[in-house]
Amino acid sequence: MLEYAIKGDKKYYGWIAILLGLIGVGFGFYLWQLKFGLGITGLSRDVSWGFYIAQLTYMVGVAAGGVMVVLPCYLHDYKAFGRITVLGEFLAIASLIVCMLSVVVDLGQPMRVLNVILHPSPRSMLFYDMLVLNGYLFLNLIVGWNVLQAERNGTHYPAWVKPLIYLSIPFAISIHTVTAFLYCGLPGRHFWLTAILAPRFLASAFAAGPALLVLLALIIRKVSNFDPGREQIQTLAKIITYALIANLFFFGCELFVAFYSGIPGHMDHIKYLFVGIHGHGVLVPWMWSSMALMVLALILLIPPITRQNEGVLAVACVMLFIGAWIDKGLGLISAGFVPNPLHEVNEYLPTFPEVMITIGVYAVGALVLTIFYKITIGVKEEVRA
Amino acid sequence: MEDSRRRFLKIAGIAALGMGTAPVIDAVAASGGHGAAPHMRKGDDALTAKQWGLVIDTTKLDHEKVEHIIEACHSTHNVPNISAAKVGQKVATRHEIKWIWETHYHNAFTDLRPQYLSEDVEERPFLVLCNHCEEPPCVQACPTQATFKRPDGIVLMDFHRCIGCRFCMAACPYGSRSFNLRDPRPFIEKTNLAFPTRTKGVVEKCNFCAERLAVGQPPACVEASEGAMVFGDLEDPHSEIREVLREHYTIRRKVSLGTGPAVYYII
Numbered sequence: 001m002l003e004y005a006i007k008g009d010k011k012y013y014g015w016i017a018i019l020l021g022l023i024g025v026g027f028g029f030y031l032w033q034l035k036f037g038l039g040i041t042g043l044s045r046d047v048s049w050g051f052y053i054a055q056l057t058y059m060v061g062v063a064a065g066g067v068m069v070v071l072p073c074y075l076h077d078y079k080a081f082g083r084i085t086v087l088g089e090f091l092a093i094a095s096l097i098v099c100m101l102s103v104v105v106d107l108g109q110p111m112r113v114l115n116v117i118l119h120p121s122p123r124s125m126l127f128y129d130m131l132v133l134n135g136y137l138f139l140n141l142i143v144g145w146n147v148l149q150a151e152r153n154g155t156h157y158p159a160w161v162k163p164l165i166y167l168s169i170p171f172a173i174s175i176h177t178v179t180a181f182l183y184c185g186l187p188g189r190h191f192w193l194t195a196i197l198a199p200r201f202l203a204s205a206f207a208a209g210p211a212l213l214v215l216l217a218l219i220i221r222k223v224s225n226f227d228p229g230r231e232q233i234q235t236l237a238k239i240i241t242y243a244l245i246a247n248l249f250f251f252g253c254e255l256f257v258a259f260y261s262g263i264p265g266h267m268d269h270i271k272y273l274f275v276g277i278h279g280h281g282v283l284v285p286w287m288w289s290s291m292a293l294m295v296l297a298l299i300l301l302i303p304p305i306t307r308q309n310e311g312v313l314a315v316a317c318v319m320l321f322i323g324a325w326i327d328k329g330l331g332l333i334s335a336g337f338v339p340n341p342l343h344e345v346n347e348y349l350p351t352f353p354e355v356m357i358t359i360g361v362y363a364v365g366a367l368v369l370t371i372f373y374k375i376t377i378g379v380k381e382e383v384r385a
Numbered sequence: 386m387e388d389s390r391r392r393f394l395k396i397a398g399i400a401a402l403g404m405g406t407a408p409v410i411d412a413v414a415a416s417g418g419h420g421a422a423p424h425m426r427k428g429d430d431a432l433t434a435k436q437w438g439l440v441i442d443t444t445k446l447d448h449e450k451v452e453h454i455i456e457a458c459h460s461t462h463n464v465p466n467i468s469a470a471k472v473g474q475k476v477a478t479r480h481e482i483k484w485i486w487e488t489h490y491h492n493a494f495t496d497l498r499p500q501y502l503s504e505d506v507e508e509r510p511f512l513v514l515c516n517h518c519e520e521p522p523c524v525q526a527c528p529t530q531a532t533f534k535r536p537d538g539i540v541l542m543d544f545h546r547c548i549g550c551r552f553c554m555a556a557c558p559y560g561s562r563s564f565n566l567r568d569p570r571p572f573i574e575k576t577n578l579a580f581p582t583r584t585k586g587v588v589e590k591c592n593f594c595a596e597r598l599a600v601g602q603p604p605a606c607v608e609a610s611e612g613a614m615v616f617g618d619l620e621d622p623h624s625e626i627r628e629v630l631r632e633h634y635t636i637r638r639k640v641s642l643g644t645g646p647a648v649y650y651i652i
Contacts, residue, residue, distance in 0.1 A: 037585035038549075039566035044479035048554040048564055108549020108564065108586025115529040115548050126528035126552055187522055187642040188558020264498075341560035342492040342513070346478060 001152060004378030005371045011223075012374065019367045026360010029353045030105060038108055040353045046340040047348035049333050051358055052106035058208070058329040059098040059365070060179045061201060063136065065209010066092035067172030068239050074165050080235065084217065084228050086151075086376050089144035091213060092172070094369035096137045101361045125181045132174045139168040144372075152379045176201045183336065191269035191336040194257070200250040201328075206243035208324040210236045211317040218314055220373065226380040230310075237313055241301040244320060248294060272345075273335045280345045283335065286326050293323030430601030434618030436538035437517065437593055438647040439604075440629050443509055445613035451487045451510045457609035458485045461594070463582045465572030482563040484591040485514040485606055493650075496639055506652060514606075515540060515561040515591035516638060519645030526556035532588075538619075538647060539593045549586040558642050562590045619647060 008016075033040050043050050069088035073081035104110050121127050143164050150157035180198035183189065214236050217228035258266040271277050273287045300306045300316035307313055334348040350358070427433070446454075458464070464484055469477040490502060493511040521540045523532050531546035532553050554562045568585045576582060580596060583589055593616075594604035602608070607616045617626030635649040 037565065037567040039476075039480055039585075041566075042479075043564075043566065045481050045483075045563050046560070048551040103550075106550070108551070108588075109547065109584075112529075112546070112548045115531070115546055119529045119531075119546065121528050121530050123525045124528040124552070125526070126550060130528070182552070183555070186526070186556045186558075187644060188639060189555065265496075336555075341495070341558050342488060343495045344492060 001149060001375050001379060004375040007378070008374060012370075015370065016367065019363045019370065022363035023360050023367065026357050026363060029356045030360065032353060033105070033357060034110075038106075040351065042349050042351045042354060044346055044348065046344070046346040047334050047337040049106070049337070050348050051329075051350040051354050052102045054329045054333040055358055055361065056099045056102040056106075057179055057201075057333060058325055059095045059102070060133070060176050061205030061324075061328065062209045062212055063092040063095035063099065064172045064176040064202065064205045065207075065211075065213070066095075066140070067169055068206050068210045068236070068243075069213065070165065070172070071169055072235070075169065078235070080229065080231050084213075084232050086144050086148050087216065087220075087228065087373070088213060089140040089147075089168075090372035090376060091209070091216065091369065092140045093137060093144065093372065094365045095209075096133055096140075096175075097368050098361055098365035099133060100137075101364060102358070105357055105361060125178060125185060129175075129178045129182060132171060132178050136168065136171045136175050139164055139171055143168060148376060148379055151383060154383070173202065176205050183333075188341055189336050190265040194254060196250050196253055200247060200254070203243050203246035203250055204324050204328060207240050207247055208321055210240045210243070211320045211324075214240070214317050215314060215321070216369075216373070218310065220377060224377045224381065226377045226384070233310065233313070234308065237301065237307050240317070240320065241298070241307065244294065244298050244301065247324070248298065268339055268343075269335050272338050273331050277339065278345050280338075280347050282347050282349055283331055287331050290323045290326035290331065293319040294327070297323060428599055428601070432598045432601055432603075434537045434624075435620035436519065436618065436647060437598075438538070438617065438619035438626055438649065439593075439607070440615045440626055440633075440635060440649045440651060441512055442613050442615075442629075442633075442651040443506075443511060444651060446510055446512070446610075448487070448510050450610065450613065451512060454512065454606045454609045454614075455483075455485055455487065457605045458591070459483075460575065461577055461597075461605040462580050462592075463569075463573050463577055464589075465569035466574060467567075467569070467572045471572065480566045482565065482569060482589065484563075484589070485512055487511065488513050493638060494636065496641060497636075511650070512606075513559065513561070513638070514648065515593075516559055516644070516646030516648045517591075517593055518647065520643060522556040522558065522644060523553035523562065526552040528552060535595070537598075539595050540590075541592055541595055542589060544581065544583050544587050544589065547587040549588065551588060553588055558639055558644065559646070562588050564588050 029040075041050065041052075066088035069081045069085050072078035073085050104113065107113060116127065116130055143161055146161045147157045177198045180201040183192035184194060184197040186192060214233055217233055217236075221227050255270065258270055268277060272281065273283055275281065276284050297316045297320035300312055300319075307316075338347060339345050459466070462484060465482050467477055467480045467482065471477075472480065487510045490506050490509065490511055491498070493513050517538055517540045519538070521532075521534055524534050524540060527533075528550060529546050529548055531543045531548070532540065533543075534540050549564070551564055554564060565583055565585045565587055570576075570582050573582060594602070594606075597604060603616055607614045615626050615629050617624040619626060621627065629651075630649060633651045635651050637646045637649055640646070
């Protein structure tokens with residue numbers, strides 16, 4: 001099936017060239033970081049995790065969101081999604097590659113990364129994160145590839161694939177749960193020290209992941225002869241709506257606990273994000289935009305009349321995707337570190353090289369996604385012809 | 386014919402296997418139980434304890450003494466001085482490395498927040514450093530066991546195993562850890578050859594002078610404090626530190642988190 005990846009028109013190769021260019025630029029900046037150290041980023045002694053780890057957190061969610069097509073299809077026998085499960089699985093693969101690269105570029109000593117396997121530490125959540133991320137990656141690779149190959153050959157996928165499909169469902173939940181556990185089990189970081197963090201992560205994942213899938217489905221319909229289907233997109237839209245409601249509800253619970261109890265440690269970080277503290281608040285406009293985008297997206301998603309209009313739906317999905325990205329990919333990680341354990345405020349913003357490296361990482365993910373989707377579309381077109 | 390060839394191959398295979406494993410068996414047999422493997426032994430002068438701890442008598446410290454103590458620690462351990470003069474204020478704040486440093490009461494004891502603090506304490510310098518917790522969250526977080534707790538209670542780091550993921554920094558509720566965001570060596574004014582310098586990309590922090598205890602010396606800060614800091618075994622009821630703790634009211638940082646810090650403060 002790989003031949004589909006190299007049989008493309010000029011537009012396809014143009015897009016690949018753009019991505020390779022971005023990867024090249026990002027890699028150049030990464031070489032600089034490798035030479036100088038992480039000092040070229042905005043990270044500091046106080047804000048020791050930033051943009052890179054935030055991208056891990058966000059894209060783990062997008063990867064986990066892929067399960068929202070797999071689960072209805074295989075557990076509830078919702079046949080319509082059979083057409084797009086492979087899209088969900090390949091999106092998960094590309095997202096996981098972004099996640100893993102984000103961790104690698106964040107390491108101070110990346111050449112020592114195998115120490116995690118050489119000296120396994122079952123008390124560290126990072127150890128489990130490595131296990132579930134890799135596990136979910138391989139499950140999706142095996143399942144997605146076999147299901148697609150079977151479709152091409154006009155056969156049913158082999159029987160041994162079925163247990164792996166079932167296994168991939170709890171794995172999807174686990175990747176985001178364990179990623180939340182990285183943060184919410186740390187004493188003294190009150191912003192994250194909340195049992196709702198993992199559920200909230202999952203809710204935002206099940207909104208943002210399928211939102212991206214809807215957008216990709218609309219693009220696929222436009223650039224190819226394969227139509228992921230109107231019914232499929234509408235079902236995804238309903239899933240997105242419920243997940244977004246859950247996400248905002250969980251955030252409301254968070255606000256209630258912090259501000260009704262009035263415990264300073266719990267309020268400080270939220271205040272920092274939304275109004276600023278001690279005159280510091282670089283993220284304030286971002287966070288309000290994030291909230292506005294998510295609420296507006298919800299207003300567009302709830303009434304059937306707007307949700308069923310694919311143009312409006314696309315706008316809502318873009319708003320949601322950006323809103324959730326600001327929330328998780330910008331605010332959530334750095335705000336946990338501001339104020340620092342000594343209640344001093346040292347703010348964080350990513351630097352230019354840091355952003356370029358991140359763009360490079362995303363470009364790798366986009367390249368992987370493009371190639372996998374190209375193959376998928378090739379198979380689907382061939383089968384229908 | 387067919388049968389005898391198969392038998393020959395079988396016998397030859399077993400013979401080859403036997404010849405191959407014989408040296409391995411010999412080697413295992415030789416090293417087993419004869420104490421031939423290298424063995425680490427503590428020095429004769431080494432100071433030992435079940436849980437090392439520290440008491441800081443803040444009433445005996447002023448800015449000058451505190452600076453002297455910090456200097457003693459940082460020069461002993463090759464802690465770089467990434468100063469504003471060399472890299473600018475902004476970068477200096479971000480890239481700073483510190484093992485022990487001076488702060489205010491409000492910053493050291495964030496959960497106490499007294500509304501009206503005595504003037505004396507308000508102006509008093511407070512030294513903060515790694516607390517060498519009984520239940521260290523950093524040790525739990527480390528994915529490579531590059532940070533570990535020794536049997537004597539010291540939370541130590543293996544700079545050569547650290548992958549620089551900084552999970553320990555997120556886990557530490559005291560902000561005691563620093564990360565080498567750049568090569569620290571150009572910022573070390575005078576290198577102490579008795580202690581390793583670090584490379585970029587690894588985390589570091591106070592080690593309770595494990596290298597000095599190993600040769601029978603007290604921690605550098607304690608030595609420089611001229612009696613304002615007392616170091617000893619918290620689990621030995623007859624130790625000097627326990628004597629001091631019996632005589633004075635002391636507080637520790639963020640005890641409500643359950644980490645069991647081993648640094649006590651006399652206010």
